[in-house]
Amino acid sequence: MVCQSCLSSERCEFSAEINIHFPGVEGYTKPTVWVFPSLQVCLQCGSAEFALSADQLRALADGIEESPGRSS
Numbered sequence: 001m002v003c004q005s006c007l008s009s010e011r012c013e014f015s016a017e018i019n020i021h022f023p024g025v026e027g028y029t030k031p032t033v034w035v036f037p038s039l040q041v042c043l044q045c046g047s048a049e050f051a052l053s054a055d056q057l058r059a060l061a062d063g064i065e066e067s068p069g070r071s072s
Contacts, residue, residue: 003042010043016050022063033059 002009020033037050052060 001040003045003047004049005047006042006045008042008044011040012043014039014041018050020060030063033063 001011003011016037016039018035018037020035021027022030022032033056035050035052035056037052039048039050041048
């Protein structure tokens, strides 16, 4: 698979742990969402991609929907 940014074929997969924080000052009071994706990293330009599981995506969406002033 080639890099979507620079079209290089020099991509490697790495394991990762990412702690996602919610935006804004109100995000400081919310629990963070930990994800442990496989990262696809381009060794030429540094672009990285990963996907979230349905549960992780739902946790992020629920946290955003609870934000004050959020219009759905």
